[in-house]
Amino acid sequence: MAETKNKHKIKNPFEGIIEKLFMIFENKIYLYGFFAALVVFLVIFPNTSSRFTQEIMTNLFFYVVVCLGLNIIVGYAGLLHLGYAAFFAVGAYTTGILSSRMGMDFWLTIPFSIVAAVIAGLAIGFPTLRLRGDYLAIVTLGFGEITRLTIRNLDVTGGAIGLIGIQRPEFFGITLNQISHFYYMFFILAILAIIVSYRLENSRMGRAWEYIREDEDAAAAMGINVTTSRLYAFIIGSAFGAVAGSFFAAKMTAISPDSFMFIHSVMFLMAVVLGGMGKIPGVVLGSVLVVLIPEVARGIGPYRLLIFGFLLLIIMLYRPQGIWPEKPTISTDE
Amino acid sequence: MALHEILLQQLFNGLLIGSFYGLVAIGYSMVYGIIKLLNFAHGDIYMIGAFSGLIFLSIASPYIGAGWPSLILGLLITMLLVGLLGVLIQRVAYRPMLKAPRLSILITALAVSMILYNTVMLLSAGRYRAFNVDISSESFYLGALRLTETRVILIVAAFTLMFIMHMFITKTMYGKAMRAIALDRDTCQLMGIDVFKIIALTFFVGSALAAAAGIMAGVYYGTIHFFMGFLIGLKAFTAAVIGGIGIIPGAMLGGLLLGLLEAFGTQIPFIGTEWKDVFSFAFLILFLIFKPNGLLGRSESERM
Amino acid sequence: MALLQIKDLTLRFGGLCAVNALSLEIEEGSIRSLIGPNGAGKTCVFNCLTGFYKPSDGEMLFQGESLVNKKPHIITYMGMARTFQNLRLFKSMSVLENVMSGMHCRTNAAFFTTAFRTKGQREEEKHIREVAEECLDFVGILNKKHFIASNLPYGDQRKVEWARALATQPKLLLLDEPAAGLNKDEKSRLIDLMHKIRDKREVTIFLIEHDMGLVMKISEKIFVIDYGVKIAEGTAQEVRDNPKVVEAYLGKEEEEETA
Numbered sequence: 001m002a003e004t005k006n007k008h009k010i011k012n013p014f015e016g017i018i019e020k021l022f023m024i025f026e027n028k029i030y031l032y033g034f035f036a037a038l039v040v041f042l043v044i045f046p047n048t049s050s051r052f053t054q055e056i057m058t059n060l061f062f063y064v065v066v067c068l069g070l071n072i073i074v075g076y077a078g079l080l081h082l083g084y085a086a087f088f089a090v091g092a093y094t095t096g097i098l099s100s101r102m103g104m105d106f107w108l109t110i111p112f113s114i115v116a117a118v119i120a121g122l123a124i125g126f127p128t129l130r131l132r133g134d135y136l137a138i139v140t141l142g143f144g145e146i147t148r149l150t151i152r153n154l155d156v157t158g159g160a161i162g163l164i165g166i167q168r169p170e171f172f173g174i175t176l177n178q179i180s181h182f183y184y185m186f187f188i189l190a191i192l193a194i195i196v197s198y199r200l201e202n203s204r205m206g207r208a209w210e211y212i213r214e215d216e217d218a219a220a221a222m223g224i225n226v227t228t229s230r231l232y233a234f235i236i237g238s239a240f241g242a243v244a245g246s247f248f249a250a251k252m253t254a255i256s257p258d259s260f261m262f263i264h265s266v267m268f269l270m271a272v273v274l275g276g277m278g279k280i281p282g283v284v285l286g287s288v289l290v291v292l293i294p295e296v297a298r299g300i301g302p303y304r305l306l307i308f309g310f311l312l313l314i315i316m317l318y319r320p321q322g323i324w325p326e327k328p329t330i331s332t333d334e
Numbered sequence: 335m336a337l338h339e340i341l342l343q344q345l346f347n348g349l350l351i352g353s354f355y356g357l358v359a360i361g362y363s364m365v366y367g368i369i370k371l372l373n374f375a376h377g378d379i380y381m382i383g384a385f386s387g388l389i390f391l392s393i394a395s396p397y398i399g400a401g402w403p404s405l406i407l408g409l410l411i412t413m414l415l416v417g418l419l420g421v422l423i424q425r426v427a428y429r430p431m432l433k434a435p436r437l438s439i440l441i442t443a444l445a446v447s448m449i450l451y452n453t454v455m456l457l458s459a460g461r462y463r464a465f466n467v468d469i470s471s472e473s474f475y476l477g478a479l480r481l482t483e484t485r486v487i488l489i490v491a492a493f494t495l496m497f498i499m500h501m502f503i504t505k506t507m508y509g510k511a512m513r514a515i516a517l518d519r520d521t522c523q524l525m526g527i528d529v530f531k532i533i534a535l536t537f538f539v540g541s542a543l544a545a546a547a548g549i550m551a552g553v554y555y556g557t558i559h560f561f562m563g564f565l566i567g568l569k570a571f572t573a574a575v576i577g578g579i580g581i582i583p584g585a586m587l588g589g590l591l592l593g594l595l596e597a598f599g600t601q602i603p604f605i606g607t608e609w610k611d612v613f614s615f616a617f618l619i620l621f622l623i624f625k626p627n628g629l630l631g632r633s634e635s636e637r638m
Numbered sequence: 639m640a641l642l643q644i645k646d647l648t649l650r651f652g653g654l655c656a657v658n659a660l661s662l663e664i665e666e667g668s669i670r671s672l673i674g675p676n677g678a679g680k681t682c683v684f685n686c687l688t689g690f691y692k693p694s695d696g697e698m699l700f701q702g703e704s705l706v707n708k709k710p711h712i713i714t715y716m717g718m719a720r721t722f723q724n725l726r727l728f729k730s731m732s733v734l735e736n737v738m739s740g741m742h743c744r745t746n747a748a749f750f751t752t753a754f755r756t757k758g759q760r761e762e763e764k765h766i767r768e769v770a771e772e773c774l775d776f777v778g779i780l781n782k783k784h785f786i787a788s789n790l791p792y793g794d795q796r797k798v799e800w801a802r803a804l805a806t807q808p809k810l811l812l813l814d815e816p817a818a819g820l821n822k823d824e825k826s827r828l829i830d831l832m833h834k835i836r837d838k839r840e841v842t843i844f845l846i847e848h849d850m851g852l853v854m855k856i857s858e859k860i861f862v863i864d865y866g867v868k869i870a871e872g873t874a875q876e877v878r879d880n881p882k883v884v885e886a887y888l889g890k891e892e893e894e895e896t897a
Contacts (some may be wrong), residue, residue, distance in 0.1 A: 223714035223743025309448030
């Protein structure tokens with residue numbers, strides 16, 4: 001037994017290092033203390049930092065929301081989604097069109113953007129998920145391109161130039177127009193996304209996704225409707241993306257097709273995979289890495305994607321569970 | 335031009351573009367058949383083929399010119415090298431993942447694709463590169479059909495490669511072994527087939543064909559770009575699904591059909607060329623709904 | 639009326655006929671076995687019943703309702719649960735989570751109730767857990783509920799599969815070679831457990847088995863198939879004395895000589 005364990009260690013250079021670092025959080029008091037300190041820090045953060053740093057942090061929260069949505073599809077349901085930016089675009093453009101062309105209040109546009117995302121999700125997910133799960137990867141990739149080309153070619157979406165004049169949201173009489181406003185808005189949104197994700201993960205639905213990931217046939221034999229469960233994940237995830245898109249549109253006030261390219265879908269996926277698919281802290285960590293690495297290491301600019309590509313490959317080959325460690329498991333002592 | 339002349343012209347164009355799609359789709363379909371992997375990097379292999387061909391020409395043209403002889407030599411050398419690149423990728427990235435969950439190997443393929451096209455992007459400075467060849471561009475008429483020597487040679491070459499491929503799959507032991515592994519890998523191993531060797535060979539052949547298509551596309555369009563593999567990867571997948579994924583004649587047929595569909599689709603009033611790709615992908619999704627097993631595919635056994 | 643009726647069930651794979659015009663009935667509250675030599679098509683029958691294979695021909699009625707063209711999860715919902723020949727546990731999940739899977743089709747919390755964590759949803763979660771624990775207790779491994787499934791010894795993993803099937807609250811339990819890989823001691827406990835399931839939970843049992851001794855002991859009635867065709871049915875004694883059965887298992891005498 002000890003021998004085989006050692007062999008495994010030689011094969012995988014990452015084995016155990018990060019796990020040891022996290023041992024300290026085995027103690028619940030440290031864990032909760034850490035969380036409390038983090039929240040307090042993030043709440044007072046805007047008072048102590050520059051607009052530029054706030055902008056980066058807002059972007060980080062935004063990534064957390066989007067990636068938690070993508071995580072429902074990729075991490076929980078185990079489906080590769082390569083066109084997530086399209087669902088994000090569906091939300092952004094729904095809000096954008098309703099707000100800039102019809103003058104609708106921002107908050108009222110959100111239900112519309114959710115409905116639009118659900119319809120798009122059904123249209124893509126229903127035919128594909130009935131077949132083979134991995135067809136979804138390429139169909140979402142195709143859908144991402146269809147969406148981008150369509151918003152580029154239509155007049156109502158403003159063509160290649162995009163939409164301008166999207167109204168700022170109002171919140172109890174205050175027009176949200178400062179970066180610190182958006183900082184708090186996305187902060188709250190990120191916390192909500194974490195709570196909803198956590199609840200989903202530890203529910204009947206979350207378990208159903210895990211069963212399907214582990215063994216599709218056994219899950220079906222236990223009375224789980226595999227197709228419907230996957231479709232649920234796909235639609236819930238799409239709706240998350242659309243909501244994030246709506247808020248994105250409100251923050252930017254102008255959107256163009258260039259914000260919804262394939263490369264954005266890839267960066268979202270990168271954040272989910274790097275930190276650890278299916279694990280909420282993993283996704284948060286992944287978002288931190290994807291947002292902060294290019295900011296911290298400014299020099300890597302043009303090489304950024306190449307480096308991320310290699311990082312992704314290395315993670316998949318040596319640490320497929322991502323950087324964040326697995327939850328500890330109880331085993332019989334053999 | 336009269337309507338039948340337009341149609342005839344589009345028929346030729348469709349078959350030519352479709353044969354490129356078909357060549358790329360073969361590799362897609364073979365790899366899916368043998369290890370059930372949607373190889374996202376396959377479109378980038380096509381792109382690498384085009385760039386390798388260009389590099390060969392720029393080195394060789396001072397000595398042997400950039401006419402047909404050096405193009406054919408370049409095609410063969412590129413096919414060999416890019417085929418080996420395919421084998422290398424398979425060995426480094428995919429082989430360790432064969433027993434991993436499906437999602438992991440898909441993400442690995444995505445990572446390989448990112449590495450390939452970003453490398454070429456950095457090396458080519460992200461610019462369009464002219465694919466300069468020294469061949470006649472004079473056109474002549476065959477009945478109502480306007481042709482150039484280049485196009486005729488390209489379409490003949492593409493169909494020749496497809497024919498050779500078909501013979502390889504149906505007549506040789508390697509082809510048989512490939513089909514056997516697609517059916518049941520474990521049993522093949524027990525039967526003494528060197529499964530990893532056959533998988534490597536599959537990647538070699540698939541990559542070589544994609545590289546050939548890349549060079550031909552370079553000659554045809556006149557310019558190449560690091561992102562050219564992205565769209566064709568998607569379309570080759572569409573072609574593979576149309577023919578029935580995993581079925582090699584199906585990939586060729588699917589490629590040709592998709593080429594024709596695009597050529598005629600852009601002739602339909604109100605659908606301009608800017609909608610061409612939307613048209614193809616919408617077709618893919620509709621096809622998946624109504625004919626998921628493809629034209630040549632049998633229904634997925636008796637399993638529900 | 640019998641709980642399960644199979645009429646002329648036929649399953650073809652290409653030219654091969656895995657199950658050929660098989661008919662049988664299973665009465666409520668009984669324990670029935672399906673036996674036959676290797677490759678006789680026993681598991682194929684189970685796969686047809688549970689919706690994993692689509693039969694080429696024939697009819698299957700469960701409580702009078704047809705099973706043909708129904709998906710596996712619907713059939714489980716109708717009250718038929720199964721175990722697999724080679725264990726199919728959710729390997730990296732805990733024993734308790736494994737068994738909780740069985741309750742999926744008996745509960746219905748969806749997105750909104752979960753996101754807002756309503757009272758109903760919390761109670762349902764509690765109920766799922768309680769039923770799962772009760773099932774684990776029933777098969778006798780409640781003390782191992784927090785273990786990861788793949789870390790359990792083989793015999794216990796089988797019990798997890800049983801508890802999981804029981805958690806779906808079935809009327810009919812299909813057991814695919816339940817004694818495979820068990821030692822003599824475990825086998826005798828298995829027989830007790832089967833009786834307990836039938837008597838206390840009122841679940842009808844239909845099993846496939848290789849171990850003739852076990853089959854003879856437990857089932858009131860046995861069906862024998864060979865090459866997908868039913869060659870005998872009756873009590874253990876009747877089946878044992880049937881020359882066709884002896885031939886199927888041991889081969890004809892001439893064959894043995896040439897072999």
